Amino acid sequence: MAGSFQIAKVFGIPVLLHWSLGFVALLILYLGFGKSMNFNELLWVTLAMMALFLSILLHEFGHALTARRYGVQTKDIVLLPIGGLARLSKLPEKPIHEFIVAIAGPLVNFAIAILLLPYLYFVMAPGIEGREAPTPNDIAGDYFYFIPFVFAMNIGLGVFNLLPAFPMDGGRILRALLASWLGKLTATRIAMIVGQLIAVGMVILGFMGYNYLYILIGLFIFFSALREFRWVKLDHDLSRHRVWEVVRRNFSVLHVSDPLQTAFDLLSRGPEHHFLVFDNQEQLSGTISGEVITQIAESSGLSGEVGDYYRPGIAALTLDNSLKEVDEVMRTSQSEILPVVENEVLVGVVDREAVENFLKFKDRSASKTIRPA
Numbered sequence: 001m002a003g004s005f006q007i008a009k010v011f012g013i014p015v016l017l018h019w020s021l022g023f024v025a026l027l028i029l030y031l032g033f034g035k036s037m038n039f040n041e042l043l044w045v046t047l048a049m050m051a052l053f054l055s056i057l058l059h060e061f062g063h064a065l066t067a068r069r070y071g072v073q074t075k076d077i078v079l080l081p082i083g084g085l086a087r088l089s090k091l092p093e094k095p096i097h098e099f100i101v102a103i104a105g106p107l108v109n110f111a112i113a114i115l116l117l118p119y120l121y122f123v124m125a126p127g128i129e130g131r132e133a134p135t136p137n138d139i140a141g142d143y144f145y146f147i148p149f150v151f152a153m154n155i156g157l158g159v160f161n162l163l164p165a166f167p168m169d170g171g172r173i174l175r176a177l178l179a180s181w182l183g184k185l186t187a188t189r190i191a192m193i194v195g196q197l198i199a200v201g202m203v204i205l206g207f208m209g210y211n212y213l214y215i216l217i218g219l220f221i222f223f224s225a226l227r228e229f230r231w232v233k234l235d236h237d238l239s240r241h242r243v244w245e246v247v248r249r250n251f252s253v254l255h256v257s258d259p260l261q262t263a264f265d266l267l268s269r270g271p272e273h274h275f276l277v278f279d280n281q282e283q284l285s286g287t288i289s290g291e292v293i294t295q296i297a298e299s300s301g302l303s304g305e306v307g308d309y310y311r312p313g314i315a316a317l318t319l320d321n322s323l324k325e326v327d328e329v330m331r332t333s334q335s336e337i338l339p340v341v342e343n344e345v346l347v348g349v350v351d352r353e354a355v356e357n358f359l360k361f362k363d364r365s366a367s368k369t370i371r372p373a
């Protein structure tokens, strides 16, 4: 994530800190000096913050290590001022797996709290007799209250994350439960709406109580829910349509020995943005994208040949492949155009623009038929 730097690698997963945490540290020091805290109190507050972020980190490892059991890798874990984020390479497909991965985070916090229970029973309970009920200001600096503070914090983290505010853990749990009988798309739509209602509630509460953290988290949830719903919708649309719906049967091709000028002319002439490239034995050999051609034209002119700049390697599609498979192949091969082959004969091409335009047009025509005139 931009603006983050790695502090450790645990179980093969990089742990990143976001720079804005530095701000939070400075803010604590500033507030601490403002309240004329002594060194001991500042140390206590610093240790409490470290305990908070350690708890969040363990929570995220709860997600990451459970996800790994279902074959889902974690790119990294980022610690932000408003919490942590285990960035999974993809989401678990089966609702039951998503359920378990989502609930594992809060369960880690409850497990930490349970581990601290003996202290509360055997040290704190006997020691609290004769003490006056503490105010939050008394707690800072008093190590008698440190473990109870960490205990309460972990209960709070667990409960807060279980709020059904998609895409928070509770919202994912809700989505997973709904998905097993409503399907993923409808389940995500309902989870998004519930999440956004809670988010709006948080923002209103934040404004009423001048609590900026509530406003920030509310806005974050609102837009993350929308973004994640769009991903699911896109995935759903892609998997419902097939290559034969977007295949282009008229297309120009290039050869490795063609001058780049030819590629540039084809590109400027019209609707085609990316091209298949054949070798001198008339075998399909690779692809070249419009972006590459334009870049070369701008940086070093068009003196070379297509063969100097094209991307070798071909992954072919059939007419029956789904658009989701097209998207995956384009990602892994980093190719903007793919050949479509039937019975070992090249019958057409699919490029990224074709897929995007198809989905855009389909959306527009769908909304036209639904919307009353």
Ligand SMILES: [Zn+2]
Residues within 6 Å of the ligand: 059, 060, 063, 105, 106, 161, 169
């Ligand atoms: Zn979580």
